[in-house]
Amino acid sequence: MKLLLAGSALALLPFTTSAPALAQDETEKPATAGNIQTDVIVVTAARFGTIATDTLDTPEQVALPADTAALAARTPGGALVGNGGLSGQLAYRGLFGERVTGKVNGQRFATGGPNAMDPPLHYAPSILLERIEIARGVAPVSSGPGLAGAVNAVLLQQPFAQTSGTDASARFMAQYRSVDDSYAVGGLAGIANEHWRLGVIGSREQGEDYRFPGGTATGTSFERNLYGVQAGYRAAGGEFFLEYRRSETDPSGNPPFALDIVYFDTDFLQTGFKGELAKEVTLDVRLGHVAVRHLMDNQTLRQPAAPAASARATFADADSFTGEASLRFGSSNRHVRIGGDFELADKFVRITNPFNAGFFLDAQSNLAAERFGAFAELRSAMGAVEFELGGRIDHTSQDSGVPQLGSAVPMGPRMLANAFAASAREASDTSFDLVLRGWMPGEMITPRVTLARKVRVPSTLERFAWLPTEASYGLADGNIYVGNPALKPEVAYIAEAGFDLSAGALTFRPTLFYRRVDDYIQGTPFDATPGVVDSTVEMVSAMNGDPTPLMFRNVDAELFGVDLDFRAELGADLAIDGTASWVRGKRRDVDDNLYRVAPPNLRLAAIWSPGRWSLGAELQAAADQAKVSAANGESPSDGYVVLGLSGSFDLSERISLSAGVENLFDEYYQPHLSGLNRVADSDVALGERLPGAGRGVWMRISAGF
Template sequence: MHYKSKGHRALLACCLASVAMPALAQERAPDEPDAILNDTIIVTASRTDAASDDRLAPPEQIALPADAASIAARAPGGALVGNGALSGQLSYRGLAGQRVLGRVNGQRFASGGPNAMDPPLHYAPSVLVDRIEIARGVAPVSQGPSLAGAVNAQLVETEFSSGNAMDAQVRLAAQYRSVDDSYAVGGLAGLANEQWRLGVIAAREEGSDYEYPEGTVLGTGFERSLYGIHAGFQTGPGEIFAEYRRSETDPTGTPPFALDIVFFDTDFVRGGFRGEIGKDVRLDLQLGHVAVRHRMDNQTIRQPAAPPMRARATNAEADTNTAEAKLRFGTARKHFELGADIENIDKFVTITNPFNDGFFIDAQPNVRSERWGAFAQWRGGIQGIEFELGGRVDHTRQDAGVPQVGAAVPMAPQMLAAGFASADRARSATTVDAVMRAWAPMGDLVPRVTLARKERVPSLLERFGWLPTEASFGLADGNIYVGNLELAPETAWIAELGFDFEGDAYSLRPTVFYRRVDDYIQGIPVDATVGIVDSPIEMIAAMNGDPTPLRFDNVDAELWGADVDFMVRPLSRLELSGTASYVRGKRRDIDDNLYRVAPANLRLSAAWLGDRFSAGAELIAAAGQDEVARFNEETQSNDYAVVGLFARYEVGTGIALEAGVENLFDELYAPHLAGRNRSAASDVEVGDRLPGAGRGGWVRFSAAF
């Protein structure tokens, strides 16, 4: 399939439209700390009494995607790694995967899928997401270890009300999208007074294979349900809280991967205390448990299904236990905070052939990670300059069990399993993070600077993936990878500089950044004789179609770039807004580019905002990416520009009807970070990037009482 840009025609049409909905309409207070340190995208309709803070408006100009990562990717510096309707990842300033800390309701947990079919935002249906919070540039040490930024999806929940009488709270959202014949419905029902709150949430989503200008992308249908209950008891200035959620993903296509999702059954439990225990002394305690049970295969959805000899079904489990304690002395604006946290992960992955009971391989045999961390963080000011200074230390111990291999498994995997069993399968590392963020409120202008040192311990897959497979935590590039017991932690040195310039009718927030990453983890050839099959690893990979497998190893890298979001209201009813992002990634040890870095991109919107009726259009454009990794045989991508239309009518207080058209000109395009198709029966050729959705309409209803 050949993609040809029609960007000039789409851009002209957008200009002629003259009205559009804002990409990131803003209500900001530059003197608020959170306005400087975080971006927040509001997703669902908010209650009329919700507090106002640094929030970006709902993405009203688009059909809400099932994958919340698509919404997070609209932030400055963001891009989507598209691996299917429910498996997308956020790429932030050139870094993705486990380098970006992902959480739901502030809870950390491990992906259950060995290839990250369930990254964190997989568990955040868009119709239930209240807001998505993104730490600008660098995550503070209080949020735990992470190499890049941090994203948190906060689901809707019942809020305390005033008075003794129990008040009912209801939020509803429903949407239909024609391009994939999908629907999503979800909501919240709760009761609350000043002391108690209790709520239930539920959502159901289903979609079929989506259409694109040249046909249908087969194997992209999806099904997901989520339901849960939460409660809180407020005593004095503190709250005791608890919540439980169950997420059930049914058969869902993931065409960039060798296998499709059969199910994810995942339970979330979280509880604790938060509030003040004395004058200007706040305590936060939290315990959490997440249990993921997963199955994927190439029989249920994949077309055509694999023949019996190559049939595969993989079963995976992941359990995460967390505990956190934070003690803050002072106010929200000026304080000193101490904290400690524990995170224990236990994973097991077994590959089977459903037609042969003697074929099974423990690809990740009881791999475990135990992390203990502690931090100290100070926020305050000196002579008009505000600071957030923090440091943390983490000690991580990782180990793996002995893999079991069935009698029907060929000799080469059995040899590798025996070699792995005889190796020292325990590793430990101590990492140190330090972050300084400073800003100087000067009226409408707020200059800011960030300096940081951040580290990341290798993942369990990168460390203990003894069997050559395509598992790569979502790279979905068709390469076969194997782990490396001797990996060192990644170390990033980060500098960022920017300013916020904001008034009642304008805002401009540019940032330039540089990241130097030592011991960056990337796939390199398993030995010096590339293409010559002379090792068990290469023999196994060659039998599976890749005679040049890669081993995760440490290299040196650097990334730099700039991003900005902006808004201007030339008229009281007309708002122009958008974001622009550019990042460049290079290897420092050889003359090559970093792998899978998004090209320069732009979102440009204009909107006519009436009292009850609004309408507009949005342009989404990306340059072609020709700065690709030759070492990894990465192919270039073409530029594109896509236009969408939008209208919104407020039926009454808290009730709205919205509708729109996506990809108005039926542009044929494929984002650079889209995964590559593996489904032979699809209209998309095997090996091509998954194209963007074609022209389609959508309608949405939302209500909050």
């Protein structure tokens, strides 16, 4: 179902729900609610679009974090994996990392950081967000492969005008937060008529180390710029579009990692067409390229900087070429869709010592992955039951080059590199996905059920990481990992059931879910004698401070739980919203809990908006998490309750002022999925979970012209 939080830069309330309805295209006029398959969180300053017709709705606000993953985590079943100011990830129903498909403006791409310092949402500044689309539970096969849900961050878009005359428009937003002395400014300016559109987008964000009750989290400052252009041409049959963006992340701290960001310089290019070729025949084509250039080190921001002997500067590149095309035969509610897509990714990672030119080694040497897929979807009905049935097949090929090492690299890594060079260094998999989703629209209640088989092929990191390092796609747990060429794909069997209730002023949407995952990939002890250094891998790992490395292996897992959201309008001026999530993750092959699963959590918000001004409050709470992984040495966490207040005032139909207080009672808390601190000169102890931000005020202005 499509859920819209119209109004301010970010709605205070987690969701605003409409009545259920049938799935439809975004370009078509909504029937009553939108798409039962997708949650859409609108976080734009206002849906100004064409200023003549759009109005500024009553603001419902919280402070915008720099990390868009924190906004996506507000979805039912969501949680934030906190790895620094710009490197968070969305955990969805107990799964995160590459199991959750991430896109920006519909474009899929390979991240550049070997430890996911730049997960997909890193490239979507919250100050520029128009909306976040999150697939409910199971992503449709047309969105590509992926084990869990899918998230797509849509940045501000210049719309077409409604008349033949040329109109100019602009949207602007600026925010200040005291807790990290940060500011963010951004916006979109453009011109358009009914046939063509042209827009320029840009943002600037900068923040210092954030404060928490008891001190300052050193090494959490951040800095990022984004700018780009977008264009579109619309004829009778459809629209051609072209967009380019440049994202530049400057020195930004990552306390859970051994290194900090020095830069990410990333270029996005995308073009495509969507339109009708004939009556009830629609073509959708998209081509894209993303180039990531990255440097991280333990010298620029890390306090204290590492001594010369252990100084490290790691260079990483990633290039992605993607394409997809589909044909839809029929209407939005009754159709057959067939299509195909491809994704070509190349990665390279070289570790160096900036004080020793002879020390360098290719931790990921010319990794290449090629995926080609095809899918088919049927949208129809059997009596009163609407359904969508889809299947896809993908073939993935992966390989690695031979790592190069400098003359100063010691013998241990040389032995591992030679053994890796003598191995096959290639793998291929053919995977099959199947999704069946059914629902029965009613005047008040829409029951729904989903059955699916979803597959995730191991990443090139999980298979070809020959050198023991902390690279783990953002687990940030201080462990050292090594790859495993023998990994098999993860296969998930999924069942979900729930209903959407819309009864006047009340909406309520609970969902029960179960995921049985065969060959789940997780770090396990390298051999049967952990702590006994009797292999080259363990010797190299011990040299790096961890004599107990982990190897990625296939295990068996299951995840089950329930999540929900609701909204109740108590009169014309008062509304209450909320979300609640509970997920349980267990190993099936041994008696243990699954690693890094969020505890039960709750969000409750209320807003009073009698006119041009509004007042709001939001409570965020999490329970203790004692169901932790013994095999991975995971520590339990304590529960917490945090309260925030906000207010806003509309100066006019086009300008709005907002302000609020975060963590009103200055509560000390440590979210369970926060990374562990690695910065020595910090008020956070080494190895402790990073705490949440303390009390602070924020102010924001939003305008559209």
